[in-house]
Amino acid sequence: MSKMPNYTSTTNACKLCKPLGASLAFRGIEGCVPFLHGSQGCATYMRRYIISHFNEPIDIASSSLGEKHAVYGGAANLKLGLKNVTSKYTPELIGVATTCLTETIGDNVPMILHEYHEEFGTDDSPAVVTVSTPSYAGTHMEGFHAATTAIVDQLTMPTAMHDKTNLFSGFISTADIRHLKEICEDWEMPITLMPDYSETLDGQALNEYPLMPKGGTPLVEIKQMGGAKATIELGATLPGRTAGKVLEERFSTKLYQLGLPIGIRETDAFFETLTTISGKTIPTKYSSARGRLIDSMVDGHKYIFGKRAVVFGEEDLVVGLTSFLAEIGIKPVLCASGGNSKKMKKAIEKVMEGMDCEMPIVKDNVDFYDIESEAAELDIDLVIGHSKGYAFARKFEIPIIRVGFPVHDRVGGQRILHLGYHGAQSLFDTITNTIIAKKQSDSPVGYSYM
Known part of the structure; x- marks a missing residue:
């Protein structure tokens, strides 16, 4: 008689799902609409979860797959969803993240997007970035880093050298993002910080709800990241392939990887790196x-x-x-x-x-x-x-x-x-x-x- 295998069940998870992290990263890009290729329930759950922390509205589009799409595939729904988002929001970028359902049925999203651009693409169509984020194979942090890497990998182009420094801050609070920008301003050090959701997920009270909130890392700056003088990437447990690694390998951009600057020693290390890059002393x-x-x-x-x-x-x-x-x-x-x-x-x-x-x-x-x-x-x-x-x-x-x-x-x-x-x-x-x-x-x- 065969022995039953051992299984480990999760009682109360100390993590969140992978496409949720990707949605947060996409929200930090100017003019970007996060788009989940999967069931409507995934997008609804993530919107509710994010809203209850940030106390800000967030739109997450969905291809709204149902039972029949688990059999026949979700290509038609993905294409229709992209058309609807383009028409309603006129975004600069659509960030497409996969979910458990579409990864399980095996939808080839890059191929579907190629077909979509062939069928419906125009000169003023928004850019589309895709990232694989099945929840059964990772956490929200892995989804966040995967989306950040995908954005750089798919959008950054060869460009002339410039004086800016790239700063990949990791998943931190909106207050932390604003503080990092303030530090670099006080250092008189121009940066491209990505992703920047300090305004898109922590904005002002407005009389009317904007479909596309102001703020986020500008696409034009993302495309020029390869010409930066250096890249700083924050995180002590980063994956092997990161946005900073992509820039280093493709454009030979000098990379500094540091832990989050929490406390005296880690902040000292961060400030020493700013001094090394800028040549300026601590303010x-x-x-x-x-x-x-x-x-x-x-x-x-x-x-x-x-x-x-x-x-x-x-x-x-x-x-x-x-x-x-x-x-x-x-x-x-x-x-x-x-x-x-x-x-x-x-x-x-x-x-x-x-x-x-x-x-x-x-x-x-x-x-x-x-x-x-x-x-x-x-x-x-x-x-x-x-x-x-x-x-x-x-x-x-x-x-x-x-x-x-x-x-x-x-x-x-x-x-x-x-x-x-x-x-x-x-x-x-x-x-x-x-x-x-x-x-x-x-x-x-x-x-x-x-």
């Missing part, structure tokens, strides 16, 4: 911010030293937060992610070098059932991650610091600043005050003076 504004950050760490050290934390979320964010926690005296005892790049443990070992802190337990490709089971034995004081960890934190009666994506049970999740000395200062104050508040609420008598 006083940031050296002063660094000094104030260190002073605050000295002031608050006695409240947080030795506390034990669980950190979870996207792998790059977990790596950056782990480095920061070790800097301020908090022990990251468990670092977990639903991602499965196989690079997180090595990246955490690297950022922990020289720190007076034990190496944490590192778990990838896990869900919250796994995280909860592991954390139950670790005597933790703090949970740091997105809103999906709230139930776990509530069960253990432990405070949660909300960072990353998604933040569904608080306002302002899209405006959380994580990066740079200013982001570290904000995180330090939030974490320290949360620990103080917990001690204060647990006190049998209470107190109003520290």
Whole structure:
């Protein structure tokens, strides 16, 4: 008798689906409409999920496949959907991401798009970028990076050398994007930052809803990325083939790959890279911010030293937060992610070098059932991650610091600043005050003076 194979089920995932990440990346391109080749339910789910974090409307088009298309294929629906989007939105770019359904039935999307351009293409037709993003083979972070790489791979052209620097910031908050742009402006360093959804997913209140919100990385700048003097790519667990790698291989653009600049050491490394590329020294504004950050760490050290934390979320964010926690005296005892790049443990070992802190337990490709089971034995004081960890934190009666994506049970999740000395200062104050508040609420008598 044959033995039944072992299966691992997901109880409460610590990741999101691949085309959702691609949709976010496409939203960061000027004049782009994200388009999912699949069922209507996929686009509806992703719109709702993104809206609840950013509190902004987002249109995601769909080829709206049904049962019969699972048998006969979705080519006709994809072509009709592209025609409708072109007519209704007049976009500059349509970003087509596949889904589980279309990958399973085997639709050849590049071939379908070639047929579409042959049948309906004109000189003023929008550009179309396609990316393969089946959810059963990755996470939202993989979809985000895949879409970013596809945009560069399919749109960038040979061009004359220019003075701009490419900055691929990874999946960060809109506040982080604005801060990176502010840093480069203060450095007098022209950049092309991609993807830039700081306005398209965090805009102003308007009297009328625009079909195409302003903002995003301009297509003309994307096409000229090959002529940049350098490329900076942020992320400690990036895939082997990235947008920066494409530019390096195709145009010999100098590539600097760094971790997310969270905390002092990682921000120092980022600023040193800006100095190397620009030839300019750090502006006083940031050296002063660094000094104030260190002073605050000295002031608050006695409240947080030795506390034990669980950190979870996207792998790059977990790596950056782990480095920061070790800097301020908090022990990251468990670092977990639903991602499965196989690079997180090595990246955490690297950022922990020289720190007076034990190496944490590192778990990838896990869900919250796994995280909860592991954390139950670790005597933790703090949970740091997105809103999906709230139930776990509530069960253990432990405070949660909300960072990353998604933040569904608080306002302002899209405006959380994580990066740079200013982001570290904000995180330090939030974490320290949360620990103080917990001690204060647990006190049998209470107190109003520290």
